[in-house]
Amino acid sequence: GFRIRGIPIGEQIYLDDIELPDMTVQPSICNGRLRTKGPPAQKYLQVWGSHYEMGYAHGFLLGEEAMANLIRFAIGSTYLHMMTPIEYEYGILPYFRLRFYIPQKYEDEAQGAYDGIVAKGVDLTHPELGRDITAEDILCLNAVDDFGIFWCSSISGWGESTINDDTLQAGMVIARNLDFSTGQYTSLGNTSVIIACSPDASDEQDFILVSMAGLFGCLSGINKQGVGLCSNYGNHPDTAYIPSHSLVPLGLSCRYAIETIDPDSNGINDIFDITHAMHDSTCLMSWDVHLFSPYDALHPIPAGILEINNIGDSLRLVSDNSIPPAINSDWNFCVTNHDRVYHPPEYCYRYQVMADSLNNDFHLTTQRAIAIENAVANWSYFAGTVQSMVFRPNLILEHPDWP
Structure with a gap:
């Protein structure tokens, strides 16, 4: 949705x-x-x-x-x-x-x-x-x-967090705000588009981007296996030394990660395909990328946060939720624009609001996930939340109109 x-x-x-x-x-x-x-x-x-x-x-x-x-x-x-x-x-x-x-x-x-x-x-x-x-x-x-700052935020839940929802039935849900400059006449939001791609290359698969006209990189997307990502700007870029022709735009690296079939060649389509594909990626800025997949027997680890910049990366898992401000759940993630594992955490009001909400009740429905994201949405005349979206990968279906 x-x-x-x-x-x-x-x-x-x-x-x-x-x-x-x-x-x-x-x-x-x-x-x-x-x-x-x-x-x-x-x-x-x-x-x-x-x-x-x-x-x-x-x-x-x-x-x-x-x-x-x-x-x-x-x-x-x-x-x-x-x-x-x-x-x-x-x-x-x-x-x-x-x-x-x-x-x-x-x-x-x-x-x-x-x-x-x-x-x-x-x-x-x-x-x-x-x-x-x-x-x-x-x-x-x-x-x-790579040249702008996408503030962004997202929240996810699965397993015990969503088990009481009749629709999710313990499956993954991720709600996400994409925050950026709006342009004149809120041009960026007004040109939002869902792009369903069916590449004919033998090593690529069908995928969907939530994007804007003219942009074919991936800031928010999911492939037909239900593996996807949402990119948030990070807070520790390292641009001290960048060789010529060494950078790949983050959006294109993310797209490569979800459109390529099984990048780590282990026969399982999961979030580790994305970490494998992006491990050697060199991006100009720092990013906190919310990774997700269906939650089932083949995907016991259905979510993670890839904290990445030009010189390295770390994968944040639910075992890191104890880092203050703690999230007292093994079934949820929150992400804004601050590393928590790759670099020491910094205070973020939006992260605190989401963490407090989950600590009050870690159970999520689709509607509650959206409501929490609404609570941390940004808006001003020239910048703010230009897209809000929900992914539910356990419910993904083969699209009836693929060519």
Whole structure:
């Protein structure tokens, strides 16, 4: 389930609620479908094929929204923008060219997105840059998580925490707020989209991203095995020495981790696939990544927090919940933007609120998980909670409309 801020509890948008056409009426112009559920309107994009083909469909079907994010959110001269045109052209973009490495398949996807936008006839002009947007700019936009600060928070429960819920029945639930700058006219939240991807590569699997137009990296996502992650900005970046072309945008590393079939090759799809895939990842900033999977006999450890920066990482487990402020439960996690294992913990008001709520009662339903996240949501005119969402991986079903 997924909902934009402002949709009341009980009116979440579920993937099962979104009716898609039969395969016989799929569009022939691109490997994609776009549908809207609402009100409030929530867009659902389904893409399939090669990375180039998925990117092309993304660009063709969401080209206007992708350009809106570049113009109204990413690059501009107001305090609502992430960076000024001068900062981008003479700081961010040269740094991106020098320090980042982009795997070829994601370069192909960005080129596809660009070609799709062109084919749709969308104006590529960025008025404040004074030039047309390029495929390279789209790639750089997909490193937005490395150049900005995503505050974010999440809470999860499973087993004894959710055993009394008739729907969850001891399965995993994770509620998550994504907090960031909103852009002009709250552009970032208004271009939110659920992207269902079905890659045709033999070593990749179907997965879903909760994202924004133009962004195909993973800040929040889940694969068809029910293994997923939610990324929160951390508080211990290490940028003292970064070799040329050594960084991969965090969103693309996270996407690789959930789209790749069994990265650790042990025959089990679990959170340790993600830790294996990201162990050697080099990201510019510090991150606390909430990992999750179904909770069952094959997944006795269904959650963890990967605390990671450019030089190392640690995996936080429920045995670390005793670190003050303690969470007196072996069936829950809370995450905000502070390491607790990789580095000593720091006080966080939002973490304290969530910990107090769980210590008062560690049992979670979907509605209570959402309510706790609502209690720590942020909002101001230019920044705040732009997405709220819920994942319930034990309830994941094969989507009836995969190509």
